[in-house]
Amino acid sequence: MVRLAHLWDMSRCVACMACVIACNSANFPEYMRSSNPNPQWSWLASNIKVWWISVGGRPRVLLTQCMQCDNAPCVKACPTKASHYDPKTGLVTIDYRLCIGCKACVVACPYGARWMDPESHMPNKCLGPECSSRIENGLKPVCVTVCPANARDFGDLDDPESSISRRVRESTTIRLREELGTKPRNVVVLRGG
Amino acid sequence: MRSLLLVISIIALVLGPALIAYGYTIKEVHAISWGLIVVGYTFFALVTVGATIVNSLYSVFGYKGPGEVLERNFKYGVWFAISAIIPAWLLILADLAKPLEGFFRIIVSFAFESRIYWMAVLYAILAILLVVELIYALRLGGGAKSKLTLGLAIAVLILLVDVLLASNLAQVFGSMVAVPGWIGIHMAVLFLAGAVIVGASGQALYISLYKWRDKSTLDYVTQFYSPILVLATLLYVFLLGWTIVTAWYSPAWISWGEIVRGAFATGFWVVEVLLGVVIAIALAAYALLRRNSIALMLTSVILFVVSLYRVYSLIVHHQSIALSPAGLPMILYYTPDAAEILMILGGFLVFLALLLLGTLLLPLGYEEKPRRLWIFK
Amino acid sequence: MALRISRRDFVKIAGTALALSSIPVSISVVSGFRQPSVSRLEAIGSQREAVRTFCGMCGALCGIQVVKVDGRIAYVEPLDGHPQRGLCGRSASTVWLWDSPLRLRKPLKRVGERGEARFQEVDWDTALNEIAAKLREVVAKYGYKSIAITHHDVWSYYMPLFSYLFGTPNVISHVGMCHASGTVARGHILGAGGPPSVDPDYENASYILFVSRTPGTASMGVLNRLRGNRKVRIVVVDPRMPEIGLGDAEWIPIIPGTDAAFLLSLAHVIIEERLYDETFLKYYSNAPFLIKPDGKPLTEADLVEEGDARKYMVWDAKTKKPVDHKTPGIDPDLLYEGDVTLKDGTVARVRTAFQLFRERCSKYKPEEASRITGVPAETIRRIARELALYKGVVDDTWFISKNGNDYDDVRAALILNVLLGNIDKPGGLCFQESARFPAVITVVTRDGKRYARTFYDVEMPEELFGDVGATRVDRTKYRATPATFDAILDAILTGDPYPVKALFVIGTTPIHRDMDVDKIKEALGKLDLLVVIDILPQDIVDYADYVLPDTTYLERDEFTTVKWTLHAAVHLQKKITEPPEGCDARSALWIMFEIARRAFPERARALGWRDEYADYHKFEEFEESLSEILVRKVADTWKIPLETLRKELEEKGYYILKSKEYMVRPYRVALGTPSGKCEIYSLTALGLGLDPLPDYRPPPAYPLPKADDEFYLVNGKGPLISAHALLMEPMRFFKHLWSVWMNPRDAERLGIKDGDIVELESLAKPGKRVKARVWVTEMVREKVLFTYSYVGRRSKLLPENHFARGGVNIHELNKAYVIPIVGGGASNTSVRVRRVT
Ligand code: SF4
Numbered sequence A: 001m002v003r004l005a006h007l008w009d010m011s012r013c014v015a016c017m018a019c020v021i022a023c024n025s026a027n028f029p030e031y032m033r034s035s036n037p038n039p040q041w042s043w044l045a046s047n048i049k050v051w052w053i054s055v056g057g058r059p060r061v062l063l064t065q066c067m068q069c070d071n072a073p074c075v076k077a078c079p080t081k082a083s084h085y086d087p088k089t090g091l092v093t094i095d096y097r098l099c100i101g102c103k104a105c106v107v108a109c110p111y112g113a114r115w116m117d118p119e120s121h122m123p124n125k126c127l128g129p130e131c132s133s134r135i136e137n138g139l140k141p142v143c144v145t146v147c148p149a150n151a152r153d154f155g156d157l158d159d160p161e162s163s164i165s166r167r168v169r170e171s172t173t174i175r176l177r178e179e180l181g182t183k184p185r186n187v188v189v190l191r192g193g
Numbered sequence B: 001m002r003s004l005l006l007v008i009s010i011i012a013l014v015l016g017p018a019l020i021a022y023g024y025t026i027k028e029v030h031a032i033s034w035g036l037i038v039v040g041y042t043f044f045a046l047v048t049v050g051a052t053i054v055n056s057l058y059s060v061f062g063y064k065g066p067g068e069v070l071e072r073n074f075k076y077g078v079w080f081a082i083s084a085i086i087p088a089w090l091l092i093l094a095d096l097a098k099p100l101e102g103f104f105r106i107i108v109s110f111a112f113e114s115r116i117y118w119m120a121v122l123y124a125i126l127a128i129l130l131v132v133e134l135i136y137a138l139r140l141g142g143g144a145k146s147k148l149t150l151g152l153a154i155a156v157l158i159l160l161v162d163v164l165l166a167s168n169l170a171q172v173f174g175s176m177v178a179v180p181g182w183i184g185i186h187m188a189v190l191f192l193a194g195a196v197i198v199g200a201s202g203q204a205l206y207i208s209l210y211k212w213r214d215k216s217t218l219d220y221v222t223q224f225y226s227p228i229l230v231l232a233t234l235l236y237v238f239l240l241g242w243t244i245v246t247a248w249y250s251p252a253w254i255s256w257g258e259i260v261r262g263a264f265a266t267g268f269w270v271v272e273v274l275l276g277v278v279i280a281i282a283l284a285a286y287a288l289l290r291r292n293s294i295a296l297m298l299t300s301v302i303l304f305v306v307s308l309y310r311v312y313s314l315i316v317h318h319q320s321i322a323l324s325p326a327g328l329p330m331i332l333y334y335t336p337d338a339a340e341i342l343m344i345l346g347g348f349l350v351f352l353a354l355l356l357l358g359t360l361l362l363p364l365g366y367e368e369k370p371r372r373l374w375i376f377k
Numbered sequence C: 001m002a003l004r005i006s007r008r009d010f011v012k013i014a015g016t017a018l019a020l021s022s023i024p025v026s027i028s029v030v031s032g033f034r035q036p037s038v039s040r041l042e043a044i045g046s047q048r049e050a051v052r053t054f055c056g057m058c059g060a061l062c063g064i065q066v067v068k069v070d071g072r073i074a075y076v077e078p079l080d081g082h083p084q085r086g087l088c089g090r091s092a093s094t095v096w097l098w099d100s101p102l103r104l105r106k107p108l109k110r111v112g113e114r115g116e117a118r119f120q121e122v123d124w125d126t127a128l129n130e131i132a133a134k135l136r137e138v139v140a141k142y143g144y145k146s147i148a149i150t151h152h153d154v155w156s157y158y159m160p161l162f163s164y165l166f167g168t169p170n171v172i173s174h175v176g177m178c179h180a181s182g183t184v185a186r187g188h189i190l191g192a193g194g195p196p197s198v199d200p201d202y203e204n205a206s207y208i209l210f211v212s213r214t215p216g217t218a219s220m221g222v223l224n225r226l227r228g229n230r231k232v233r234i235v236v237v238d239p240r241m242p243e244i245g246l247g248d249a250e251w252i253p254i255i256p257g258t259d260a261a262f263l264l265s266l267a268h269v270i271i272e273e274r275l276y277d278e279t280f281l282k283y284y285s286n287a288p289f290l291i292k293p294d295g296k297p298l299t300e301a302d303l304v305e306e307g308d309a310r311k312y313m314v315w316d317a318k319t320k321k322p323v324d325h326k327t328p329g330i331d332p333d334l335l336y337e338g339d340v341t342l343k344d345g346t347v348a349r350v351r352t353a354f355q356l357f358r359e360r361c362s363k364y365k366p367e368e369a370s371r372i373t374g375v376p377a378e379t380i381r382r383i384a385r386e387l388a389l390y391k392g393v394v395d396d397t398w399f400i401s402k403n404g405n406d407y408d409d410v411r412a413a414l415i416l417n418v419l420l421g422n423i424d425k426p427g428g429l430c431f432q433e434s435a436r437f438p439a440v441i442t443v444v445t446r447d448g449k450r451y452a453r454t455f456y457d458v459e460m461p462e463e464l465f466g467d468v469g470a471t472r473v474d475r476t477k478y479r480a481t482p483a484t485f486d487a488i489l490d491a492i493l494t495g496d497p498y499p500v501k502a503l504f505v506i507g508t509t510p511i512h513r514d515m516d517v518d519k520i521k522e523a524l525g526k527l528d529l530l531v532v533i534d535i536l537p538q539d540i541v542d543y544a545d546y547v548l549p550d551t552t553y554l555e556r557d558e559f560t561t562v563k564w565t566l567h568a569a570v571h572l573q574k575k576i577t578e579p580p581e582g583c584d585a586r587s588a589l590w591i592m593f594e595i596a597r598r599a600f601p602e603r604a605r606a607l608g609w610r611d612e613y614a615d616y617h618k619f620e621e622f623e624e625s626l627s628e629i630l631v632r633k634v635a636d637t638w639k640i641p642l643e644t645l646r647k648e649l650e651e652k653g654y655y656i657l658k659s660k661e662y663m664v665r666p667y668r669v670a671l672g673t674p675s676g677k678c679e680i681y682s683l684t685a686l687g688l689g690l691d692p693l694p695d696y697r698p699p700p701a702y703p704l705p706k707a708d709d710e711f712y713l714v715n716g717k718g719p720l721i722s723a724h725a726l727l728m729e730p731m732r733f734f735k736h737l738w739s740v741w742m743n744p745r746d747a748e749r750l751g752i753k754d755g756d757i758v759e760l761e762s763l764a765k766p767g768k769r770v771k772a773r774v775w776v777t778e779m780v781r782e783k784v785l786f787t788y789s790y791v792g793r794r795s796k797l798l799p800e801n802h803f804a805r806g807g808v809n810i811h812e813l814n815k816a817y818v819i820p821i822v823g824g825g826a827s828n829t830s831v832r833v834r835r836v837t
């Protein structure tokens, strides 16, 4: 099986926001100039959120996006099967033809990874349209390629040869809020290898 | 007078949906996803469920009530339940991005794992049952009840569907791991107990109002509904207490704690406890002991409003405090916007208009029978 | 395809049919809202084209590729393989720059008072003619040298050309407010120049100590190289945590303005624990030089008649006598202290430079340094030992014009590398390979006559030089300075050393760059002519007589060196797009030539400008040909077949001319210092009348905060910070940019909560107050407030509630202080804090 996932390395990220901004311009070009592009998050129209946190008095930054849960509450909550696992990539994907905008998935996501589109009133999440199209064409998502700090990766966790699998092997990693049973695929690296 | 009321209610019936439709076109995205519209929808759904449960005392269990008040007003009760479910549906559809295809999309998806999928299924069944029951009750006349007949079957089914519906609706929230304050079975029991409170108080008010010149009926209404309200409220308090005590030991405390002694505490203690429990029980007891129908009506009004607040608190307050992906509490600020308030007003207009129209046009009285077009007076 | 119906249409349908029911009428036709997500899917991704170029959002010029999706500039990616691989949040914002609603679109002429920002749109001819006329007037009265040009990184390559075009020496960059002290120190100690002339070898370093620098935020290429290094340990010393501290770097919060004490204390530990590289010090530094009691080095001229004053003497431990340091086979004594007999028979007590330095450092024993810097003595010892153990490198700093004592910080930092002997070695502090890139202008002498010769082989004879040869205003005041714009302000205000009456501001914003906004404004008011050439309304625009819209880097060709790499490399920028509809922007090169053509036609002509270039298309051909010529010259210089270079540039966007060769300087090639070696005891400084050794002096630029509510206010850069990038829409959402940072313990003490508004009153300029929002964060040291550079905008051309008005422009609260001789300014200051909401 293919289990595509993102990796984000906390020990390398310098909060340059290139990924946050690039996600916006690549995936949501029509909201670039909007005065309130993402009211749900009071944020730009980007699928990446930034959390300024403090770990034992030490400031850190945490960047999150859809965790690509293997046991995704959003998929379970969806009454129309619009949110589903893409059979080819294993990614949690929204079929907007089926989506009716009930917001159950937005409420259901424990990572706050979805945001309602202020125009269409449909949910947005990672991957956005351009990134989906990129991976179909064998490219990595935009946030991964733009990162100057090599803090990101994307690839198949089930392929031991993939760069993401290698990085997982070589680093100290966690998955966020695993206690919820969501089986998030995305990897957070605490100490890089 | 009658035609004036008719005109008013027809206007309200057009205006209500228009408000909802207009609100739909201007609604905005908020920090939390399910806001006032969902609150309104849930509220009306609970009104229907509660009213149905009260009705079933007669229709299923054969209890006619003091002075046969339940039997004599059974059709009013049925209509009351129907009147509430319509605005509920309008509101929830208007909360979607695609109201017109929403129901259909859900039904054909067979997304069995989704609570909302089952909501749609239950509503579909309920809609059919309610129509059948209405026609059956209206055409049969009298108390609309003959033992071991179709009537009982329908009543049993409706009760079943309604209880399932309320529990399932509760679990739409209660199964969201993302909202610690929701997760668990307490949502279902709270919803059911809450439904009885709001259904009973609504019905009591409705019947008292249109029978307000009939002293003996008022008396019986007071005798019947006061203890229901007291008991249901006591049950609610008991369940809520357990919920809060349990929450103390779980992540749910991040929102329950905020409700009990944090940002939302004033509302909780003043509205939910003082008004909704202490004053409501005292008034209801007074009404019962003194056969004071005014006191009952007052209790009903209070509980009706308090119930709306309770639903708001259950849905909105718990959503407003979530755990971030880092596992730290965060606050999401929400205040309803104009669109949402308009839509809720629209919902109430539809509700009241339907009640009024039914009272005016349908043979809801004990002895009345339809004369025109199968069901009309 | 589903018919898309707008929300308004839906009202109509719903209104007439009251169709709000669950009955699924015509599902595919009526669906309340438009579905951009679906249509986006169809629209995006059909045609993806990547154009290789280099980024122009800040001065670093990282390698990037601009990705066009269906012809739309959609996003920017780093250019793989590029020696300075991008990118950062600034670069990612490029997409917003091109048709930014703020963009200057037409030439503007001032109609109100200076500062009122009341303008009238004029056509190019009017603007240029009027500027030229004014310029001639000014020159007639005050001479060519009364014209000044100030700039930042953009267009800096062409600045010497502008200087000759206008006949003025006064082309004065931003450097005084950036890396002046570092550049001077680099020259004094290593004989090097501006920031990238020496730089840590990020790829191979095993340990890097950054002092007062936000590593990898000016040039993401640096960060990229650093992050490609898997073994490096990074330590940052700064009053506020640079962004890299969020990751795995160790952050040492230090009291502002005390870096020199910290660094000298490290040196103290390294010396006393004998952790230094003795061989390196003996043979490649002037540590063993014998210094006379008067501070001057002992030279051959001191010892023998006719002796060479540039032969510096060391004590040879083998022969036990003073010998020229270059004598082969000697063993210079590092610790010598004794008497030598001079040629006049007197006896002088000499000591080695090393001894003097050692003595200097001993003032800063860890306990003492800890008292000054607020860094625990144990940490100081540990860092010193780690530096030696890992063969670490101390970064040579970048934006350092902060506290008025910064020159010593950089000297101490550089000397630490010398102590560790980690110069020009893999993982050390290395010299950049020169690209031997042609200068825009060189002065050649033929038949006793001088000519200014451009790289495109046009010559201007010396009679047209105007005042080019005159002493630059800033150099009259600060002898060693690379550039000090503050001196221009003084000249405007006082006419000393001579009046400056016309100012061109090109792609820079003095109001957010130079100290003391009040002083700047006063000076601007006294000018006869102020022309601003920019892309966006920086605050300075409000004061301009003429505002001329420049092109963005997406709209022009450029060929230049790769800055932030140790290799010698070049890269090519190709015009990617025209300016957007309705934007009549012109390249600053065209603008300056066209002004000169109208004001001083003989100069413009002599420098190769033809009348036909007035036509912008003709100019663009000329501009392209300039890149062509440069490519050809580089190919010639490096003996690369022109076609190979062209093809590589075309395909890859960059070309590495020479990979970094280690162990060259000072080992095989002498440094540019008087001794040709690393000078821990700077002879140049000595010659300038400066202390030849670094020392710690408390910051002279502002009163030190004392009372409970008094704070240092410090500033810095970050990966989102550039004057232009900060005006891009996405920046609105990053609250850390638009707030002053305060430590939680200070906040608690003063009863201030995150998001509160405070008033800052300058201690340097009492009465001067500014309001700001507070961001409570552990990322800043106690007793220190931090603000980014270039925030706190005031331009009236920005919308009333524009987010860029947030934050504090530190220059509103500081007072001008310039380090004597060196010419570096000081941007930090101190304030009193009061909560207002
Ligand atoms: S993968 Fe694409 S859509 Fe997802 S966060 Fe990254 S840039 Fe955004």
Ligand code: SF4
Binding pocket: A065, A066, A067, A068, A069, A072, A073, A074, A075, A092, A108, A109, A110, A111, A112, A113, A114, A125, A182
């Ligand atoms: S992170 Fe949220 S949106 Fe993503 S798969 Fe998990 S539940 Fe769904």
Ligand code: SF4
Binding pocket: A008, A012, A013, A014, A015, A016, A017, A018, A019, A020, A063, A146, A147, A148, A149, A150, A151, A152
């Ligand atoms: S691009 Fe990389 S370094 Fe920059 S914020 Fe994103 S993950 Fe961090």
